[in-house]
Amino acid sequence: MNASTRRLSAALAVSTALMVAATACGGTTKSDSNKDDAKSAAAGKADPNAKTKKGLTVAFLPKQVNNPYFTTSDNGGKKAVQQLGSTYKEVGTSSGTDTSGQVSYVNTLTQQQADAIAVSAQDPGALCTALKQAMKNGVSIVTYDSDTKVDCRNAFVSQASAEDLGRTQVQQIAKQIGNKGEIAILSAAQTATNQNTWIKYMKDELKKPAYKDIKLVTTAYGDDDAQKSFQQTQGLLQEHPKLKGIVSPTTVGIKAAAQYLAGSKYKGKVKLTGLGTPNDMRAYVKNGTVEAFELWDPAKLGALAAHTAVALESGQITGKAGEKFKAGDMGEYTIGKDGVVTLGKPTVFNKSNIDDYKF
Structure with missing residues (x-):
């Protein structure tokens, strides 16, 4: 072997050593350490009996901290x-x-190198590039309360199904008026997709x-404006x-309607229900203006997102339809179409339980 050949061989050896070292160092990154898991997820392999990881x-x-x-x-x-043995952190904007x-x-x-992110998206598309990059780096992405595009997350934890939200509101008002009489709907904007689906x-x-x-005599639209x-x-x-x-x-509409009824001759005579928050509606439940209304339990929504x-x-x-997993004392959940996990039927708030909720 001549001197030139020896120099080339030495260079190749050093190059190979550097590549091995680089690979070894790279093994500590979130992306590489989860490569096998990512491959399994992509292949659709899920093991419902797999041991729950700790130390994550x-x-x-959220959309807004301090809300x-x-x-x-x-x-x-x-x-x-x-409770699952991992570390929690919250970040976000005040807007x-x-x-x-x-x-x-x-x-x-x-x-x-967070292991998982649960995000309530302010915009369905704006986060996609960042979320996709996170998933490429091995981060599990769960949206909750407000979804992004299907391919920009692994799963979406939904408050309640649109069908449940629509049907249970009718069941509530029917019960309150004794299954007889005229009713009206006070919606938000006439073009609001979620409102129209519920209606x-x-x-x-x-x-x-x-x-x-x-x-049902009519549907009125308040455009989610309190005065209107x-x-x-x-x-x-x-x-x-x-x-x-x-x-x-709509939370704006039900509060505004309650304000009007509370100061009118119709208080206690015309029943009011719908979707509202306990903090907005507490006074009206206690003074007899409103008997009962609905929403989901946000604490359980957050817990399900964590699980x-x-x-x-x-x-x-992996986020595919039909997969099942256990969510502690909330029971077992099944992933639906497009990776949607539905919390369950909405929570009914009335005089007996409204003080248990502070939101």
């Missing part, structure tokens, strides 16, 4: 994460519309024989003097 870092990124609703939700997530801030937090959490199920529910003596919703409530009662009940599937994230990291699920 699960980060919650009572998300404080309650994320505290539910914190409790579940800690509910700072999408760029959410993107920045996703990028930072990815760089910090569609309300109308379908009303077709059942059990509600043959209930008549207040005025629409007044208009409904003036135009329909025989009205027995109002269903308002979903840990189940993904543990390889118990």
Whole structure:
């Protein structure tokens, strides 16, 4: 072997050694350490009996920190994460519309090698690039309360199904008016997708024989504006003097309607139900204006998001429809179409339990 050949061989040896060293160092990164798990997930392999991993870092990124609703939700997530033997952290912006801030937090959490991120998306598409990069780096992504695009997360934890939200509101108002009389709907914007979906199920529910003596006279739109919703409530009662009940599937609308009814001759006579928060509705429940209304329990929503994230990291699920996993004392859940996990039927709030909820 001549000198030139020896020098070439030595260079190749050094190069090979450096590549091996680089590979060994790279093995400590989140991306490489989860490569096998990522391959299994991509292949659709889930083991519901896999051991629950401990020592994970699960980060919650709500739409807005210090918002009572998300404080309650994320505290539910914190409790579940800690019970599962992992570390919880919460990050986020103080504004509910700072999408760029959410993107920045996703990028930072990815760089910090968080194991999982539970995020309530301010915008369905704006986070996608950052979330996809996080998933490429082995981070499990769960959306909760507000979803992003299907391919930008592993699973979405939904508050309740649209069908349940629509049908149960009809069931509530029917019970309160004794299954007889005229009712009206006070919605948000006429183009609001979620409102229209719920109303569609309300109308379908009303077709059942059990509600043959209930008549839906009209649907009014308050555009999620408190003053307009207040005025629409007044208009409904003036135009329909025989009205027995109002269903308002919007937190702004139901509060405005309650404000009007509370100061009118209709208090206690015209029933009101729909979707609202306990903090908004507490006074109206206690003074007899409202008998009962609905929403989901945000603490349980956060807890389910935490269990979903840990189940993904543990390889118990991959996010495909039909997969099952256990969520502590909340029981077993099955992943539905498009990776959606539904919390369950909405919670009914009334005088007996409303003080148990602070959001």
